[in-house]
Amino acid sequence: MTTALHRTKPRFRPPAPLGGRPLQRRPARRGLLALCFLAPALVLLGAFVAWPMLSALRLSFTDSSGFGSESWVGLENYARVFTDPAVLSALGNTALYAALFTPAAVIAALVLALALNHPRLPLRGAFRTALFLPFVVSLAVAAFAWSYLLDPQIGLLNYWLRGAGVQLGNVLQDPALAMPTVALVAVWKSFGFYMVIFLAGLQEIPGSLREAAVVDGANAWQRFVHITLPMLSNTFAFVLIIALIAALQAFDQIYVMTGGGPFGSTQTIVMEIYESGFRELELGFASALSYVLLAITLLLSLVQFVFFGRREQDAQ
């Protein structure tokens, strides 16, 4: 969301025809015209975004199971979100996942973007292609490949690590290691995406700044701390927030690799929504949990929006 909300005025206005408003149809006609263009999208967004939002809100105050009668239960579902040990554990697990995934993905992306952006790097294009390739692999397929690599019997990575003296055992059955493993799979898949965003940010730093610093005798570390990092802070905050939002939605590789186990140690919010909503048919409770996810996501988006809105106004 790096673009301004308000309409940008064309720099050059064509001369208006004699009298009358320049090149605009009459207001009533314009409204009707706009409606014709907007109708398909508005009908679809109304049915599949606006209506479900309201519907989920209503459901979250009921004990609906999808069929038969449902009754109003007030805030009971929300109370359960914040008291049920299983749900609290899913909230905690999601926080842990975010705490593992976000810094790892963002730092890997930043370090590799800096390396790729280095003026003396040969084969830049080939490296960028290789590092970005995992992005086209779905998280589900990534999960198959990693599960196989880490298999305690026939896994190649497990075998190599054992050769190097590291005994991993069955990571997906180990309550302490399962979460770092599913987070690692997501880092593997997504760091390339954040790296590309960092690269775009790095390319916007004027070369003259670097040259001036070199003239002033700043070494590489000083240039990094005093020029690159401050100039990149905007991109950094942006990547951090979108990575956090992505972390809150963790599902695919967990569904494939652990199914939420062992002992619920990788059960996340979206796993919990899927299970309570589509397996146990507790639609009321699942909707309440959905609204908690929605609230956290909107809050993060809002922080991003306000932050970048202000930055942009400062820049103008």
Place this chain on the structure above:
Amino acid sequence: MTANRLRRPRRVHATSVLLVVGLLAAAAAVLLPIAIIVFTAFKPTAEVNAFPPTLVPGEWTLENFARIFDELPFGRLILNSVVFAGGVTLFALVFDSLAAYALARIDFRGSRVLLIAIIVSLMIPFQATLIPIYQLVADLGWVNTFAGLIAPRAADAFGIFFLRQFFLSLPRDLDNAARIDGASEFRIFRSVILPNAVPALLTLGIFTFVNNWNDLLWPLVFTTDAEMGTITSGLTLLTGPGGIIPQGVMMAGSLIAVLPLAVMFLMIQRRFIESVATTGMK
């Protein structure tokens, strides 16, 4: 002085070597899971289960590819993935660009309120409204149909916002000239704006196609019939506790799932990376 001049090219060399070594290590680590998919897909089962495990097959075989079509209705799943991801992309491009045109070029009452509503709705994660969307799709009798898979995603708030921003960047003189000539708004949209917006449409198209092709939760929820799943959701049926499918077969299926996107990426790298980067900035 001379020492300095002699040392300088050497230091440059050292930095490059260090960077290349570091990046080679990173690339090797990153490519390992992809290599394991490709190599294992062509390995005979005996070799896959052998100890110690190897990376490259000693003997190459196509038996895993034959078997994945026995384990799953795989041809059908490929078709489903193409129709689902392609359908969502096509409809979303049409409906999003129409709506974006109205927001960028027609000055109507309420346009600002509508724009704000669209921006707010693009912040909503689909996981949060999945249950009511499912109920609606079920009430329409659309579970296990392409309509159920595609319709809820056939218009997308992000796409509308993204294209509106792009349309605003096109010079007004383009369409004003056509307006003076008496062209209708639809004519201007189709013959003036769209041809000039091909890069943005491609960008949004790639982004939408990749996201839907790779999505797991969506097809998992809207299809219960194995014949209606996508490649991504179909393959998950073979895993889990008691999964007795040899890894070679899983990897053959995975390779087929990845191949179209990987080929597309390798063919149009620059455009592809730009696409996900610019559209990812939402």
